[in-house]
Amino acid sequence: MVDEEEVILKLLMFGFTKYEAKVYYALLKHGSLTSTELLKIARIPQARLYDVIERLVSKGLVKVSRSRPAKYSIINPELALKSYIEQEMVAKAKIAEDIVRSVERSGEVVEDSYIWTVSGVHSITVVIRDLVESAEDELLIATYTHLMEKMMKSLEGVKDKEISTCVILYDKDGKIAENLAFFDEVRFKPTLGPTIILKDLLKGLLIPRSYRQRPVAYIIEDLEILSPIINYFFYLKETSSPIIYRLGEDVRRRRFRSLIRAIEMIQRMQENGIEVGVEIEGRWRTSGEPGKIVGKPINAIRDRYREITSLIVEQNGSRILVGGRGATYEDFEALRITVYPLNPTADQPG
Template sequence: MERLVELAERLGLSNYEAKVYVALLVYGPLSSTELAEKSEVPQPRIYDVAKSLMDKGLIMVQHGRPKKFSAVNPSVALRNYVQRRYESQLQALEELLGSVPEEAVEDEVGLWISRGYESMANLIEDSVRSAKVELLLAVPSRMARKLVPLIRESISTCAVLFDSEELVEDVLSKFDEVRLRPTKAPIMVMPDFSYMLVVVEWDGERPVAYKVTDKNLVKMLAVYYLNYLRGEGEAISVKFRQLKRRAYVHLTRALDHLRQVEGEVMVTVKGSWVRSREPVMLRGKLVRISENLLRSMGSLVLRLEDGREVTVGGIGAHLEDIEAREILIEVEAPT
């Protein structure tokens, strides 16, 4: 009975309710005295517990001498109780979420820490769902497989896998890039450039998740991801040639895409002018990719509609004309 009581509690019954209800399911109709004995619930509590179970539609009473209690068919009553409880909780959830202003859940700049598997799973899911332009992942293959249903096809994605144990077709088909980098590195999730989620001890009993919102730290972690994890990972699947339209936050991946395409390319850039820091959004034809071997970086040269040429660098650019925060690539079919 102990296991049944535990299951009933998981369905939302209190400990006394679960004990009384399970006793009626196991032994059939019982008097209050019998019920107290079988359930090990104090007899003075039997009637108020029974009333609570009747209010939930789970049991019925027979008035006589002695008064007896019996469970309503659990296939109907218990299932309906769970359904009503679920619907009530869902309604409360929607009302609560609808009452919370978005700015109230925005994180201040800093380092936020959470511990435990559930916290890790929630933070990873939230990070994946929040990506609007580009999502970077470094995860074990089993986790990549679990995240597949959450990945939107409209965003740019890169998954660096620590192993190939569950490197299956649905993982390969969902991500723009899949790279294999056997390592015990932390799990990393970066939605756009908004923050970096880092999880250490992820294969232990109590993983620790760090949500990094300080932009300087995010920039350092992005370099680690792009240069060490992605840069040294073995390319398993790369779809740049097939992608005719993709947006990127990180110039490194945009450059890799452009190096593999054929035909005329139009690029739309959102960012700021390096000198004035004024925001800018412009669209131009790709003229060339400029490589700087000393800096191990590249930049774009675009020709605008008025004939001017501008140079575009990535986040932190200071030598180019524009620091790009979002780069949209549109490839036209070669004639």
């Protein structure tokens, strides 16, 4: 059975407002509905219904009948919703197309503020290597096996670092698990998606699916543009199946930029009976001053509707509510999280 909360959460991740998500879910579950039926099922204010419908229609997701009373229904979600998500994910990145429309010669890089565009296989390979090798805390990748194999040489240096890693594969072969055994997390999501590489949640590479003879990649350092791409990566992660998961098992010390992934490791270590410590660098939300928290994680809180994940940390007898990047409700905004065992002998399993 479809879980309403989970569906609405995922719609929120892709730019739906709460009311848009509730209306879309109601139509997805119940089919064609009148405005009266929608108000009853979706439980939204009457004054908001028509502008919500208008926005969903403009996104190409909902259609309106000419009958009286009018009925609303979704356009085939296999096509319309998937198309909308892909457009939402890459729309901002494609701003760079206008900047470099006339420059697609191999080896040339065009820079404008926080967006670069690179064309040509060799240039893209160089950029990938630089991105991977310069990661300090967290490296997230979504791609295809044949591209992953080309990255392997650059990725070998990850073995000797404490950075956390996650790879999502859109396809797989029999040898891939063996080749990627040194990654913290490897997952499988059978889909036709863009290649995404995220370094420390601060810089990203996006290679859209394309039929061009000369491939183009977007290097993104603008956090506003990067944000929907990060959201899409975590949507892929939530809807994928695990192949390898080592965090909290044979890997017991890691650095993160993503609070959600840090919490996953903390919870796995606690399940394994390991006492966990955290060191969190960031800033106090009220004053904006930089700070550091060193303590023991007590509990995690997940508000799915508001897309908020928080961690309660005890430091010197006081409890502090820690949020991820962009935190607005918590005491402290986490920008870098280190997870480690409090018992040094538990640093490695044995």
